[in-house]
Amino acid sequence: MFNIGAQGQIIMGSFLGAWVGFAWHLPMGLHLVVAVLGCALGGAIWGFIPGILKAKTGAHEVIVTIMLNYVALNLVAYLLSLDAFQREGQDNPISPFVDESAQYPLLLGEQFPLHWGFVLALVCAGGVWWLMERSTLGFEFRAVGANPNAARTAGMNVAKATVLVMVVAGALAGLAGSAQVLGTEKNLTLSTAGSIGFDAITVALLGRSRPVGTVLAAILFGGLKASGPTLQVQAGLPVDIVFVIQATIVLFIAAPPLVRSIFRLPAPAHEKEVAA
Known part of the structure; x- marks a missing residue:
């Protein structure tokens, strides 16, 4: 399976996380955790849609995820035109700044923009390695990806694995969006996601879809x-x-x-x- 919808999943994750960040007012620490979870949830929901369509109807995930990228962009454009999500005094589609309690702390002080979202990315890469290489669920993912018919014969639930792998991919993309709205920009605009979702395809190709290789490729492309x-x-x-x-x-x-x-x-x- 090829998830080409990371761009849309980042956008939806960024939107939900940003909304939690500026609309909810929670204690320091808790607010950041809830906002990050909101980003993951937004991406997971957007990943669930092509997953369930693939599992139940056989709809091709590449086509569905590409179309959902544009749905996400235009949906957020509409939402940012509403008073509830638009910064006061602004006519442009831009959200209020997220509360300081929902922002990633800086890693190296005020001189550098590097924040704890980078650490979260490394933790997620380690988590993906453990999931795919050491867990039963990861074994099912790899088996279904290699040969769905053989996996079904072995008693695996192919439809469930298909949905779950897209949900996990969407959640990871949503977490990528958290680095933007909770760390780098601290608000949501139509350009928050940039081209990160499409760059991720190149990075994954360069990293041979392996966690360590993908991290190194991402650092290279980020540095460039x-x-x-x-x-x-x-x-x-x-x-x-x-x-x-x-x-x-x-x-x-x-x-x-x-x-x-x-x-x-x-x-x-x-x-x-x-x-x-």
């Missing part, structure tokens, strides 16, 4: 994106050079299997061993 303005000011390089570097990296990662497919070349020995 963060360095863009500095490169422009200090070195006189255009910001677009960052996108060129990212595209080149992806090209080199994707080129070997593409060339083998075009020219019908055999896979390397180590890949055959892994497949076996």
